[in-house]
Amino acid sequence: MEAEGRIRNVMAAVFDIPAAEITDDASPHDIKTWDSLKHINLVLALEDEFDIHFDEAEIPSLVNFRIIAATVRAYAE
Amino acid sequence: MGIELKYSEILRQNTALARSLGEERYKISVLTNVTVSQIKEILEYTLRLEGVPAVVTIGDYDNIVQDSLKYKRSELVVLFWEPYSTAGDLQYRIDLLSDFEVNKIFDKTCAELGLVFKNLQETSLVLMNTFTSLPFSAMDVMPGKLEELTRKLNAHLRDHTPKNARVIDLDKVIARVGIEKSFDLRYWYSSKAPYTINFLKSYSHCVKPFVLSSRGKAKKALIFDCDNTLWKGVLGEEGVSGIQMSRATKEGSFFADVQSIALSLNKQGVLIGLCSKNNPQDVDEVVRLHPDMQLRDENLAVKRVNWADKVSNLREIARELNIGLDSLVFVDDSAFEVNLVRSQLPEVTVLQVPESLHLYPSMLRANGGLFCSLSITAEDAKKTEMYKDQAHREVSKMEFGDLESYLASLGTKLTIHEDDVSIVARMAQLSQKTNQFNLTTIRYTEGDIGAFVSGALTSVFAFSVSDRFGDSGITGLCIVKNLDVQEAVIDTFLMSCRVLGRNVEYAFMNWLIERLERQGARRVYARYVETAKNAQVKEFFDCCSFSLRASTEKERDYVLNVHEYKSKQVEYVEIIDGSRRSYQECYGGRL
Numbered sequence: 001m002e003a004e005g006r007i008r009n010v011m012a013a014v015f016d017i018p019a020a021e022i023t024d025d026a027s028p029h030d031i032k033t034w035d036s037l038k039h040i041n042l043v044l045a046l047e048d049e050f051d052i053h054f055d056e057a058e059i060p061s062l063v064n065f066r067i068i069a070a071t072v073r074a075y076a077e
Numbered sequence: 078m079g080i081e082l083k084y085s086e087i088l089r090q091n092t093a094l095a096r097s098l099g100e101e102r103y104k105i106s107v108l109t110n111v112t113v114s115q116i117k118e119i120l121e122y123t124l125r126l127e128g129v130p131a132v133v134t135i136g137d138y139d140n141i142v143q144d145s146l147k148y149k150r151s152e153l154v155v156l157f158w159e160p161y162s163t164a165g166d167l168q169y170r171i172d173l174l175s176d177f178e179v180n181k182i183f184d185k186t187c188a189e190l191g192l193v194f195k196n197l198q199e200t201s202l203v204l205m206n207t208f209t210s211l212p213f214s215a216m217d218v219m220p221g222k223l224e225e226l227t228r229k230l231n232a233h234l235r236d237h238t239p240k241n242a243r244v245i246d247l248d249k250v251i252a253r254v255g256i257e258k259s260f261d262l263r264y265w266y267s268s269k270a271p272y273t274i275n276f277l278k279s280y281s282h283c284v285k286p287f288v289l290s291s292r293g294k295a296k297k298a299l300i301f302d303c304d305n306t307l308w309k310g311v312l313g314e315e316g317v318s319g320i321q322m323s324r325a326t327k328e329g330s331f332f333a334d335v336q337s338i339a340l341s342l343n344k345q346g347v348l349i350g351l352c353s354k355n356n357p358q359d360v361d362e363v364v365r366l367h368p369d370m371q372l373r374d375e376n377l378a379v380k381r382v383n384w385a386d387k388v389s390n391l392r393e394i395a396r397e398l399n400i401g402l403d404s405l406v407f408v409d410d411s412a413f414e415v416n417l418v419r420s421q422l423p424e425v426t427v428l429q430v431p432e433s434l435h436l437y438p439s440m441l442r443a444n445g446g447l448f449c450s451l452s453i454t455a456e457d458a459k460k461t462e463m464y465k466d467q468a469h470r471e472v473s474k475m476e477f478g479d480l481e482s483y484l485a486s487l488g489t490k491l492t493i494h495e496d497d498v499s500i501v502a503r504m505a506q507l508s509q510k511t512n513q514f515n516l517t518t519i520r521y522t523e524g525d526i527g528a529f530v531s532g533a534l535t536s537v538f539a540f541s542v543s544d545r546f547g548d549s550g551i552t553g554l555c556i557v558k559n560l561d562v563q564e565a566v567i568d569t570f571l572m573s574c575r576v577l578g579r580n581v582e583y584a585f586m587n588w589l590i591e592r593l594e595r596q597g598a599r600r601v602y603a604r605y606v607e608t609a610k611n612a613q614v615k616e617f618f619d620c621c622s623f624s625l626r627a628s629t630e631k632e633r634d635y636v637l638n639v640h641e642y643k644s645k646q647v648e649y650v651e652i653i654d655g656s657r658r659s660y661q662e663c664y665g666g667r668l
Contacts, residue, residue, distance in 0.1 A: 044084060
């Protein structure tokens with residue numbers, strides 16, 4: 001599966017919502033369950049999924065689907 | 078352990094499993110002085126997959142002492158108590174403290190530990206981790222003060238672990254995962270979370286055997302195929318002198334180690350058996366005479382050596398040992414047999430001998446946790462003998478046409494011990510492990526039983542059964558709570574399956590009712606609570622002339638007006654009052 005699809009699945013599992021509800025602009029603003037604890041879970045789940053390790057400084061900025069996808073892709077390349 | 082799921086997949090499947098939970102909950106509280114938020118779903122998932130309806134609550138950060146009061150009613154309390162977090166951030170600061178100040182931290186932590194264990198003394202099960210300094214000391218060339226403090230705390234913990242607690246060696250978990258993969262210091266500095274998802278997955282697997290054991294789900298018997306499983310070679314083709322299991326040869330040494338591991342499990346109370354397609358005389362000859370064979374007749378509780386299919390043989394083995402198929406672990410080298418058993422008897426845990434034989438002993442050893450027993454007692458050591466007596470009885474039973482005359486010929490003696498403090502561990506073990514003949518299936522710990530034994534309003538009766546074939550050891554338990562002089566409740570009545578089918582339950586009930594009547598009881602209440610395994614005793618109290626008062630799908634409530642009790646005709650069971658001397662004294666030499 002392409003990276004975007006896998007990211008959507010990870011987010012759906014962490015936030016317990018259907019993957020289809022995660023738009024390209026999804027952010028804590030429109031996903032109610034996206035609080036600070038779930039944010040850590042999201043980061044850990046993405047790292048586990050893609051076997052990557054985000055830089056500590058970029059973790060707070062991973063609050064939008066597009067940014068997450070771009071960051072993950074940068075690590076994958 | 079199989080292939081590990083990704084964390085997001087664990088979250089997804091755990092949510093799905095939550096929807097299929099029944100009404101029962103297995104409440105787990107994690108008390109911690111660091112942050113381990115992600116353990117909730119990972120531990121829930123690991124246990125729910127095994128049919129345990131686990132619900133995990135994580136206590137407040139660094140609030141272990143207060144939380145130990147708040148969560149003491151959990152079925153399980155897990156403690157994450159990290160030495161580098163016992164007095165603020167200690168990991169590097171500790172090297173700047175004086176010995177006096179470090180000693181104060183040590184004393185304070187020991188005092189808190191004592192208090193927490195005391196607060197949790199009635200909790201069924203407490204899992205405490207060894208203290209570890211590894212996240213901050215693994216690279217030290219010279220040991221620092223944190224490592225020293227950790228060593229002292231572990232020594233203290235070893236000497237002060239209460240009966241209801243078990244210790245998980247955290248350094249071993251970390252070694253398995255790898256230190257780099259266990260810790261993630263990014264979240265240490267921001268939220269005091271030291272552990273990675275990888276670590277938490279591995280840790281949850283370490284919790285599993287303890288939980289399964291406390292719920293009576295530990296495996297009881299390890300059944301081996303023979304050719305290329307207990308020895309190298311095919312007996313029927315190569316003959317007794319052709320097979321190998323000697324440490325003197327490379328081919329034999331794998332099997333020598335496997336037999337040593339099996340023998341050691343047997344000494345811990347695990348039943349060992351054979352299930353092999355061979356000529357029985359050939360296998361008997363190897364067991365009796367082969368110089369390198371370590372598993373001898375006295376270690377083997379059951380042998381099914383014939384040309385019938387393994388599925389029927391395993392069924393018969395379970396029946397002969399009087400244990401469930403889900404209590405069996407079966408080891409075989411043949412993919413055909415392994416798959417056949419897996420597909421026909423999914424309850425049986427099947428291990429296949431690995432193709433790379435150097436992995437075989439460690440694979441078997443790693444599965445030792447399946448047999449995890451929370452309390453190893455003197456009974457375990459002589460279990461094989463007792464189950465073999467049972468097997469002899471089964472054979473005799475077939476020879477006698479009339480069951481009653483068979484039973485009468487056994488010379489059965491029932492020895493009853495009342496409130497005997499010397500057998501508390503065995504009584505707790507019976508309560509935790511007995512599934513089939515168990516009217517209420519309430520699991521009690523050693524602490525619980527000890528309290529009943531010393532309590533004035535509760536009587537705890539244990540009994541052993543002996544006959545001309547042998548002595549069963551303590552195999553029955555009955556707990557009676559006195560509501561007042563005239564009314565009593567049978568809270569627990571259970572018997573090990575080893576003594577089923579001999580009508581001793583009726584002999585005991587005759588004795589109990591007569592005894593209660595002498596004490597002035599007019600009414601005795603009793604209850605049957607259905608589980609997946611105790612259907613055979615559903616009508617036990619009906620058979621004992623109790624009247625059904627109320628019933629739901631899962632529960633049947635009874636009352637007996639004592640003077641209306643109709644005793645069963647089981648005079649061939651002789652009753653002996655063992656309470657004048659303790660069990661240890663009666664059987665001192667044999668335990």
